[in-house]
Amino acid sequence: MSVAVLDTPAAQAATPPGVPGLPRPPTPAHIIRDDAEAIAVAQALARDVIAGAAKRDRERILPVAELDAFSQSGLWSINVPKAFGGPEVSYATLSKVVQIVAAADPSLSQISQNHLGVVAAIRTVSDLAQQSLLFGEVLKGVRFGNAFSEFGTKRAVDFATRFTDGGDHVVVSGRKFYSTGALLAHLVPIVAVDDEGRAWYAIADRNAPGLTVIDDWSGFGQRTTASGTVILDKVKVPKTHLVPGYKGYETPTADGAIFQIIQVAVDNGIAEAAIRDAIEFVRTRSRPWVDSGQDRASDDPYTIQAVGRLTLRLHAAEALQDKAGRAVDVAVASPNADTVAAAQLAVAEAKILSTEIALEASSTLFELAGTRSTLADHNLDRHWRNARTHTLHDPVRWKYAILGNHALNGVNPPLHAWS
Template sequence: MTLNTVNTKDAAVGVPAFPKPVTPAHIIRDDAEAIAVARQLASEIAPGAAARDRDRIWPVKELDAFSQSGLWSINVPKAFGGPEVSYATLAKVIEIVSAADSSIGQIAQNHLGVVAAIRTVSDEAQQRLLFGEVLKGVRFGNAFSEFGSKRAVDFETRFIDDGDHVIVKGQKFYSSGALLAHLVPIVALDDQGRAWYAIAERDAPGLTVIDDWSSFGQRTTLSGTVILDNVRVPKTHLVPGYKGYEVPTADGAIFQIIQVAVDTGIAQAAIDETIAFVRSKSRAWVDSGLEHAWQDPYTIQAIGDLTLRLHAAQALLEKAGHAIDRAILDPNAETVAEAQIVTAQAKVLSTEIAIAATNKLFELAGTRSTLAEHQLDRHWRNARTHTLHDPVRWKYAILGNYFLNGEKPPLHAWS
């Protein structure tokens, strides 16, 4: 076995862990409160988003406010003291936060996905233990993907049995949120090649998180390298994630719907910025005979088109959330396939409108909108980066095979 090789020259000076919350997080009561809290949080984090992106300022206070607000426990089941909101509501929450700062919206993705997986595959004792941590405000990061593997589902990170612990060895990349996490779920294989989530303490000996994320977009998701040098994880925190894909479950669709919500949030932000700029700063074109840019019929048509396409993506996003709710209540091949298919449709539209809206912003707002002082390029950079997570060209193939040939989507976190 050969481990991936990326820049690890600074491994000895990895980022220290941040402390767990001292004050228990708020617990959301219902769906309506979740939306209200998300809107309030968005209003607080939006003003600093451009500066955080420009200077790559870690969103420490903003992330603390996010997780302490109760929004990181909204899919904890009611049976364990959580609000268990609809996934349509959860997706809307992520969209609202992502419109304010898409990096912060994305950081919550893997945490919420792991919470969903624990519900699906863990026994009651493990659920009670881990959900209890989530309700306190503890954040899961992630150490899932690997840099140089042949395919996204190929993992070289493994663990071996060590009594009441397992020992994990490997290396990860694209580890969004790991820097500021309290616990780090690690995808690692057992001796049968099955993938588990080994949930390690962020400050566990041998676990090093390196701040080496150099992408031009989603700059403050705090992704980067995680080195796992014989990290000990108690078996109480070893979650059999593979079980979520052995039989039809909603786990894959849940990971996907949060991706969709981030992209609709980016699109919403770009359209809002376009309208604000055209209304206040753009000039009417010389040949138009108009006094204001916002009177331009071509601009009016373009805004109408972008808004229509965004609303279509949002409608499918909501429909996908309700389909996921049904698949959770009654998991079978048909309900899970429906959830995957509607989510795939939403993924296609959200990707297309995120890229279109962030690109069209500059055409409609004009040359002045490219000035560095406005920092509007962050929306395009964020959309272009985040929509690469899984290619929509394969979503078209999944949709075509389902509707034409009755072939259900594959069961994994990218479908």
């Protein structure tokens, strides 16, 4: 199928703050048949969106048309269960899809991150009627954004946003930040707590009265994710769209590992892009060092060695990502303390290496390519900016702690969205 991106005016201008959301797609999204098609569609999409990625980053042009092509391609429903008409691809395949898109445009790929995680959570915690309703929306091409994180609370797991009962609906009030994808979503899952302090996903219509999305994301990396502020002023959400997210962490489930492996894949995609651009620059633009005795920079033995190291480390990170995906599949199929812990540990290993190679590759790029690679025209610093920004989603030092505590003391990882 074609996933060509249209060069529309909407795709060439940043959405101003506080504007209404995008209309829902006029036609249903494609439904992917199997894992092989998911990979092929991701590769086709990546070829279409890569050309404008550097320009979008430089000028902070939100990927409106690119996002429409992405979600209409069927890639946003690949973890919908087969029982509800979805492809239900493996999480090894899903993570590879995320990496392929991230290697072309990591901001675009990150926008899908929370959508895919929420789809997984609905499978875990919703009853059959709610699953049928919400999965049906996803299969049509409806995009979930997110309104999860908050400023001002003591810890990331503490939420001031609350909801009250309104009969057939709930009423949500609060303020969120880091709301990746909310600006361009059709539905916005809001993490809000009830009177017992339990966290739910209240999935609001993007254009619901009282829901305002402000495009104020100013991070130096992942610049076109629109990860800004969401203001919630007595937003009404029907109870059909109130998902008991807390249930995903009351007992062992793969929900946290799924959120995490998607982050792994984004980071590996950034590393892949940095290595690709380093190789291209060395081959076509860099000069050999005066002492190398070579006519081409690509024949410099130290450059060859460095590229070999980066390639090896990326392949190792990808292997751990694939291993983690298979462990997640086992935990999804048979969730218990052992399978979930195995998935969390495998994902923690993958997260460590994906973080390290993303940062190493995006920095080493300049050492190998030379001074001219720092010129603004090339915008190669976007790889490091993207890596440094995205790898801060959670501290990788705690991944080492998880692995060490399990190896030494037999302690399973904690159950939450960051583990």
